[in-house]
Amino acid sequence: MTRCLDEARLQSYFDGELSIDLMESVTSHLASCVTCAAAARELEEETALLTTALSAEFEVSVPTETLRQRIDAAVLGERVAVAQATEKRSGLAAFFSGVLNFGTQRTLGFASLAVVIAFGAIVGVVMMRTGKQITSNPPAVTPLKSTDVQQLANATPPSVPSPTEESVVVPANDDVPGVRPEKFRRNKPSTNAVPQPVKLFPGERSYLQTIARLDTTINSNKREMRPSLRAEYERNLAVVDRAIAATRSAAKSNPNDPDTADFMFAAYQSKVDLLNTIADARVSNGPRH
Amino acid sequence: MTKKLLVVSAVVGLLFSLAGSTPAHDEKKSIQPGEKIERSLPVDAQATVTLCVASGALKVRGWDKSEIRVRSLGAEQVEFRRIDKTKDTSKPASRVDVIVLNKTGVSNPRLDCQAVADVDMEVPAGATVQVQTRDGDITIAGVSGVYAGSQNGDIMIERATKLVEAGSVGGSISLKDSSGRIHLSSAGGTIEVLNVRAANTEDTFEAGTVSGDIQLDRVSIPKVTAKTVNGTVTMTGPLAKSGWYGFTNMTGDIMLGLPPDASFQLQAKVSEKQNIISDFKLIYVSDPPQPPRTPAPAPAPKPAVKKPLPKNGPVIAPIIIERQSQPAPFVRRFNAICGTGDATISVNSFGGTVRLKKI
Numbered sequence: 001m002t003r004c005l006d007e008a009r010l011q012s013y014f015d016g017e018l019s020i021d022l023m024e025s026v027t028s029h030l031a032s033c034v035t036c037a038a039a040a041r042e043l044e045e046e047t048a049l050l051t052t053a054l055s056a057e058f059e060v061s062v063p064t065e066t067l068r069q070r071i072d073a074a075v076l077g078e079r080v081a082v083a084q085a086t087e088k089r090s091g092l093a094a095f096f097s098g099v100l101n102f103g104t105q106r107t108l109g110f111a112s113l114a115v116v117i118a119f120g121a122i123v124g125v126v127m128m129r130t131g132k133q134i135t136s137n138p139p140a141v142t143p144l145k146s147t148d149v150q151q152l153a154n155a156t157p158p159s160v161p162s163p164t165e166e167s168v169v170v171p172a173n174d175d176v177p178g179v180r181p182e183k184f185r186r187n188k189p190s191t192n193a194v195p196q197p198v199k200l201f202p203g204e205r206s207y208l209q210t211i212a213r214l215d216t217t218i219n220s221n222k223r224e225m226r227p228s229l230r231a232e233y234e235r236n237l238a239v240v241d242r243a244i245a246a247t248r249s250a251a252k253s254n255p256n257d258p259d260t261a262d263f264m265f266a267a268y269q270s271k272v273d274l275l276n277t278i279a280d281a282r283v284s285n286g287p288r289h
Numbered sequence: 290m291t292k293k294l295l296v297v298s299a300v301v302g303l304l305f306s307l308a309g310s311t312p313a314h315d316e317k318k319s320i321q322p323g324e325k326i327e328r329s330l331p332v333d334a335q336a337t338v339t340l341c342v343a344s345g346a347l348k349v350r351g352w353d354k355s356e357i358r359v360r361s362l363g364a365e366q367v368e369f370r371r372i373d374k375t376k377d378t379s380k381p382a383s384r385v386d387v388i389v390l391n392k393t394g395v396s397n398p399r400l401d402c403q404a405v406a407d408v409d410m411e412v413p414a415g416a417t418v419q420v421q422t423r424d425g426d427i428t429i430a431g432v433s434g435v436y437a438g439s440q441n442g443d444i445m446i447e448r449a450t451k452l453v454e455a456g457s458v459g460g461s462i463s464l465k466d467s468s469g470r471i472h473l474s475s476a477g478g479t480i481e482v483l484n485v486r487a488a489n490t491e492d493t494f495e496a497g498t499v500s501g502d503i504q505l506d507r508v509s510i511p512k513v514t515a516k517t518v519n520g521t522v523t524m525t526g527p528l529a530k531s532g533w534y535g536f537t538n539m540t541g542d543i544m545l546g547l548p549p550d551a552s553f554q555l556q557a558k559v560s561e562k563q564n565i566i567s568d569f570k571l572i573y574v575s576d577p578p579q580p581p582r583t584p585a586p587a588p589a590p591k592p593a594v595k596k597p598l599p600k601n602g603p604v605i606a607p608i609i610i611e612r613q614s615q616p617a618p619f620v621r622r623f624n625a626i627c628g629t630g631d632a633t634i635s636v637n638s639f640g641g642t643v644r645l646k647k648i
Contacts, residue, residue, distance in 0.1 A: 274476055
């Protein structure tokens with residue numbers, strides 16, 4: 001994945017709607033793209049804010065059955081009253097009269113219905129955005145591997161990353177594909193909706209910073225990159241990103257194997273070398289120095 | 290009257306003599322489109338010469354004259370810019386920029402490296418050339434040092450004697466019959482090297498690609514490093530005695546074709562899913578002491594996983610080291626020796642197969 005993630009893709013990522021492969025791809029991209037990581041952080045904060053703001057509505061159960069019975073009773077009572085009042089009118093006149101007759105109870109009934117429909121629409125929209133299930137049962141959790149458990153046990157407690165901290169925000173339990181991020185669970189307290197910084201390997205941050213700087217250098221050049229150069233750049237960048245994703249995944253799964261981490265760093269170094277090459281190519285056609 | 294004639298004759302003679310000593314870049318003449326332009330300049334035998342165009346094929350050849358000769362088809366102007374620090378202009382230039390322009394007139398720095406022209410250039414055999422083009426191919430032969438760069442063109446270098454640094458984004462690189470310190474890199478192109486040796490004991494060889502293959506044949510340099518992400522690494526030929534050969538790739542294979550009497554130590558790291566296939570009789574040895582890592586790995590919170598070590602002892606060739614059945618780290622490490630272990634081969638392959646073949 002070479003291009004920056006659009007909002008729809010990010011939202012799908014946070015909603016857990018992507019396939020496992022895409023989830024890994026996006027995770028890898030977020031780990032290496034500061035721009036997308038910032039966008040993800042912003043989107044996550046917005047979602048957390050929305051979740052917090054609507055938490056009261058989420059927690060209060062809707063008296064659907066009671067309300068429906070009251071409305072039905074009111075409508076039935078109104079119908080009986082109207083039928084008694086117009087029992088001698090013709091059929092068509094009686095129909096229009098019934099429809100257009102907005103008595104107090106009918107008005108209240110329609111208003112209640114409108115409230116219910118509006119509330120249902122809001123809940124539906126929110127659920128579409130968060131991918132929540134209406135049931136109050138906890139979502140199914142796939143069994144954790146021992147390494148995942150170990151990683152989760154060793155994970156630092158959730159904390160709000162400071163603006164200066166170059167941490168990459170990803171879902172707290174991105175180690176477990178298929179498990180929805182904790183903060184989007186409906187019954188969880190809002191304090192759990194705080195984004196958690198991804199756990200970087202020692203030395204990985206410096207690679208990410210270098211990559212971000214080189215990426216900025218390449219993109220800050222006002223001249224449009226020539227199509228042939230861009231094609232070669234993107235093709236090879238995809239190759240390197242795949243290598244980083246694969247080696248990083250292996251390193252995460254084998255945290256006690258430094259050789260695996262070495263492969264990951266070698267992949268990072270390849271990306272740094274590639275970006276250096278492209279940055280040089282971007283400036284090499286100016287006057288010699 | 291006689292005096293006037295003498296003065297006029299002297300002035301005319303002076304003008305002719307000045308015209309004869311005018312530098313090459315002042316020899317302006319009307320160049321018709323498509324006409325070949327040629328310029329020359331005396332230089333030091335070990336001069337450094339730079340040549341840069343936006344697009345076009347560049348050919349550089351070393352010769353036994355202390356002179357640069359530049360010929361171009363397509364350029365409208367060729368100039369020499371002397372950039373050495375010496376004030377004594379009577380000495381041959383030691384650093385020269387060759388300026389190739391498509392538009393005649395006063396040299397504009399902004400037009401430097403913007404010409405579209407094919408250029409042939411002869412330089413002293415002891416010269417170091419720095420050549421750059423964007424789209425064209427580069428061919429260099431018979432010089433001392435080479436710095437060559439092209440974005441999409443191929444780079445072919447022969448008979449360089451002291452130094453080669455070549456880089457391309459999409460083009461391939463070919464190096465033959467050369468010596469000295471070598472550094473080759475290409476993002477998407479292949480790298481082919483044939484018959485390269487060291488000029489002194491400190492020389493090193495480095496080749497790196499992202500998706501291109503690396504093919505090395507008869508590389509006799511004390512330290513050889515080849516890295517690729519997605520390409521295949523192939524090396525054939527004898528090993529330098531006490532040489533160090535390092536090969537790293539992520540998904541491609543590594544194939545080493547060595548003489549039957551090759552003597553080497555093998556230090557291999559491969560992922561648990563990959564194999565090492567060897568025609569050589571390898572004797573496993575235990576892990577050598579590892580130098581401290583930088584950066585240091587995170588402290589392991591749980592007991593270290595015991596690495597399954599292969600059994601020590603001779604192995605009948607050919608052997609296939611297959612993946613272990615018991616739980617193991619993702620990367621397996623093998624240390625083995627063949628013969629007396631003169632050279633060292635370090636192989637790191639994350640997703641490819643390693644083959645050691647007899648040739």
